[in-house]
Amino acid sequence: MLHISNLSHRYPHAHVDQLNSLSFRIEAGEHAVLLGSSGSGKSTLLHLIAAILKPQNGSILVAGRDVSTLLPADADRWRGTTVGFMPQKLALVAALNVEENILLAAYASNREQSHARAQHLLDALGLSEKKRAKPHELSQGQRQRVALARALFNRPQLLLADEPTANLDDDSCRAAIDLLLAQANEIGASLVIATHDSRVLAALPLAKTLRLPVHKQQGGGV
Template identity: 55%
Template sequence: MIETNVLTITQLEHRYGGVTVLAVPFFELARGRHALLLGPSGCGKSTLLHLLGAILTAQAGRIEIDGVDLAALAPRAADDWRGRHVGLLPQQLALVSSLCVRDNVLLPAYAAGLPADEQRAQALLAGLGLADKAHAMPHQLSGGQRQRVAIARAMYTQPRLLLADEPTANLDDRACATVVALLARQARDANASLLIASHDARLVAALPGAAVLRLPARGELPCAA
């Protein structure tokens, strides 16, 4: 079977204050495959995630996701496209404290102007071991449970691309392996591509077979493996 790319990056550059903070000559990721975006703090990992999620617009080069050139999207179209095609798991989980777990999972539907599918939300929660927490409030959950709620929210719209920002920060080895396995399983079930940004070298062993894009110190060229 011929693999098709869900993501292609070509000659990408981004600058702040005239200083280049990100340079990716070329990278591609096939549909359903995994990738690791590795590098130290401040090397541009979060910037790249924001570019891939059409939160920022690339200043030079091209990002194409599932055949869509992100630079060609107007701001409102970018918001709509993101809500329907990209799942984002931020480092700060950003659950809404005034909403119950189920309604936090349904937020992407509201943001994208889609009908709320409560059965899908409940199925996602059940698959993540949270079937009995749908009506709980975020403050009633453990840290691991809140992270699983955020994973369910990121997967709600069955995204083409799942982006996770430092999901294993401050976790021990067992919890690290558990979170990576959860993300990989959710991506596989949705036939989504998974890209994890991290400075955690343990992820190379935790996600065998993943493509690796390393963002080194500024001024050096990144490399893919």
């Protein structure tokens, strides 16, 4: 399902590779946890998998397609139908209410019956009563559920979640992981979670793990 080979990435003007000759694979419906301390490149890797960034070297096959070679417009179309991405900063639109934020995913796929799908997710994630609320009127856990609903909207084959438990207490952390797993399993999605929260690993004992090293600049200078 996801087959990464010999992947390297360096941001413009950086002096070291953020990712260096990385290889990793997961099969359809499998779960993986990306580990590594702050700055090790977990978010970078998720952005590469989602074809938001392009790597300098290597390939990223998603369901047999090398997404690292997609042109930007094709990458946007492909991402809209294949990937559900729950970014670290959630990226909810402040001026839109909960339902409208979820329906943003419909524009990427020209989905019919969008409102029915949104209502199903609102019910499944316990957000129905907050349907007309704006993001600033929600708790952090509720905002995360809106971002999850939007990521799930198109029933993606691949679900990517960046630090989904950041700032959550133990009970909310467990609830967020259970929800992510249940929803991924319901649509048969492969799931990749980037985190430095050891509670996530403890909650997912069967997940594959990939620990990213930090690539430090040699010589100590900036």
